[in-house]
Amino acid sequence: MGEQKTALVLLLILCFVIPTLSFPLVVEAQPQPPNVDTLGPVVFFSDSGNVTILSPKNSTNYVNPIQIIFTVEALGMFGQFGNVGVSLDGGVINSVTDFINKTVVQSDFDWYWYQTTVLASVMLPTLSEGTHNVTVYYGWQYLGIPENPSLQRYEVFGHSTIEFMVVSGQLSNSETVIIHEDGTVEPTHAPIQIVENVFNITDDIDALTIKKENIVVNGNGHTLSGLGQTVSILASGVTIKNLLIKGSEVGILLDKVSNVTVANNTIMQTTAVIPEVMQTSSIFIGGGGNHTIFGNNIVENYWGIYIGTTSEHNSIFGNNITNNNYGIILDSSNNKIYQNNFFNNTQNCIIRNNSRITWNMGFSGNYWRDYTGTDNNGDGIGDMPYVIDENNQDDYPLMNSVDIATIPEFPSWAILLLVLTIIVFLVVVKRELYAQSFQNNP
Numbered sequence: 001m002g003e004q005k006t007a008l009v010l011l012l013i014l015c016f017v018i019p020t021l022s023f024p025l026v027v028e029a030q031p032q033p034p035n036v037d038t039l040g041p042v043v044f045f046s047d048s049g050n051v052t053i054l055s056p057k058n059s060t061n062y063v064n065p066i067q068i069i070f071t072v073e074a075l076g077m078f079g080q081f082g083n084v085g086v087s088l089d090g091g092v093i094n095s096v097t098d099f100i101n102k103t104v105v106q107s108d109f110d111w112y113w114y115q116t117t118v119l120a121s122v123m124l125p126t127l128s129e130g131t132h133n134v135t136v137y138y139g140w141q142y143l144g145i146p147e148n149p150s151l152q153r154y155e156v157f158g159h160s161t162i163e164f165m166v167v168s169g170q171l172s173n174s175e176t177v178i179i180h181e182d183g184t185v186e187p188t189h190a191p192i193q194i195v196e197n198v199f200n201i202t203d204d205i206d207a208l209t210i211k212k213e214n215i216v217v218n219g220n221g222h223t224l225s226g227l228g229q230t231v232s233i234l235a236s237g238v239t240i241k242n243l244l245i246k247g248s249e250v251g252i253l254l255d256k257v258s259n260v261t262v263a264n265n266t267i268m269q270t271t272a273v274i275p276e277v278m279q280t281s282s283i284f285i286g287g288g289g290n291h292t293i294f295g296n297n298i299v300e301n302y303w304g305i306y307i308g309t310t311s312e313h314n315s316i317f318g319n320n321i322t323n324n325n326y327g328i329i330l331d332s333s334n335n336k337i338y339q340n341n342f343f344n345n346t347q348n349c350i351i352r353n354n355s356r357i358t359w360n361m362g363f364s365g366n367y368w369r370d371y372t373g374t375d376n377n378g379d380g381i382g383d384m385p386y387v388i389d390e391n392n393q394d395d396y397p398l399m400n401s402v403d404i405a406t407i408p409e410f411p412s413w414a415i416l417l418l419v420l421t422i423i424v425f426l427v428v429v430k431r432e433l434y435a436q437s438f439q440n441n442p
Contacts, residue, residue: 033140039085039093039154049074049138049158056164069121072138079104079114082140086122127166135161176207219243229253255286266297281306294318295404318404330355341367341401356391365396375399
């Protein structure tokens with residue numbers, strides 16, 4: 001009898017204690033929502049899901065085709081995620097199952113709650129002119145049971161609606177100026193004056209495409225503010241200088257060309273609806289190499305400068321890289337980056353693919369606003385390296401910023417050629433003096 005009482009007490013203790021333990025329990029997986037083409041009927045259940053429509057914007061004009069881009073954030077037990085749907089003009093809610101990106105992280109709320117975030121886009125059908133609206137829903141679809149089909153419902157936990165206008169034709173009179181391979185300019189009324197191999201821009205334009213090799217394009221301080229890729233350089237040996245570029249997705253694009261010089265431009269506020277996906281950048285070097293980037297103000301962009309995996313032997317020096325989300329993104333090795341000013345970027349550098357970069361020219365590195373080292377001998381060079389990652393460090397970080405206005409307007413290979421010329425001259429002079437000395441004192 002005593003043993004039975006003891007066992008009963010232990011059983012009661014286990015019944016009360018086990019539910020209070022905080023260690024994870026092994027449970028059966030929660031049911032997944034059904035994968036269906038359309039969702040409904042809608043029952044608004046709660047506001048526990050966060051839906052944000054990134055594009056289109058409310059009360060804004062658009063032309064066909066129109067792409068809707070949105071994010072959904074939802075908290076779920078054991079990482080379960082419900083159904084996402086899109087409805088156009090209050091019509092059928094079409095299910096969305098293909099996501100650009102999906103992340104699942106454990107929530108701080110409790111060990112079995114997970115935060116799921118998805119990024120998605122849907123191309124809308126061709127729309128008539130006038131006002132339209134789009135609604136994005138997040139919830140759980142239930143199909144009911146055969147005995148009672150009326151139980152089918154779409155329990156919505158979050159939704160967002162935007163209204164926009166569709167117009168015909170172009171949104172503005174914007175146009176791209178093209179410099180063709182033979183040197184002709186399209187359109188013929190474009191504000192460009194040609195003096196030998198120099199193409200002088202004489203007024204503001206929207207965008208510029210360069211197809212002719214070995215020319216100089218001088219912006220003379222004028223503004224380019226078109227959407228997309230503002231300056232596309234599709235020919236080698238081009239110099240582009242003295243432009244103000246702002247508000248585009250890509251300021252200057254260099255792809256599969258070589259020996260391009262980008263000098264003394266201001267490139268600012270380049271961004272995109274989803275900059276992480278669209279790779280927006282002030283200067284985008286997608287391929288080719290042997291480029292020279294100097295004397296530029298690169299300000300308030302998502303990416304400052306991007307160098308792709310197939311681009312090497314580039315020299316980037318004497319630039320102000322300021323207030324960008326990321327100052328410079330590097331996917332390749334064998335590039336030189338020196339005497340630049342890195343001011344107040346959220347992150348100065350992102351280096352991928354184990355790339356190794358030269359961060360100085362043998363005695364002078366870059367100015368890093370967040371460098372915390374000292375200069376005990378007062379030579380203007382930090383006593384300790386500026387460490388970027390395990391493969392990269394600036395051994396000669398500058399204690400003071402560089403005045404980029406003093407950067408000479410010729411590429412780095414010209415500097416090297418000048419140095420080599422001086423060395424050869426000194427060697428010749430030394431040999432001549434030695435020969436004279438030998439003749440006078442045989």
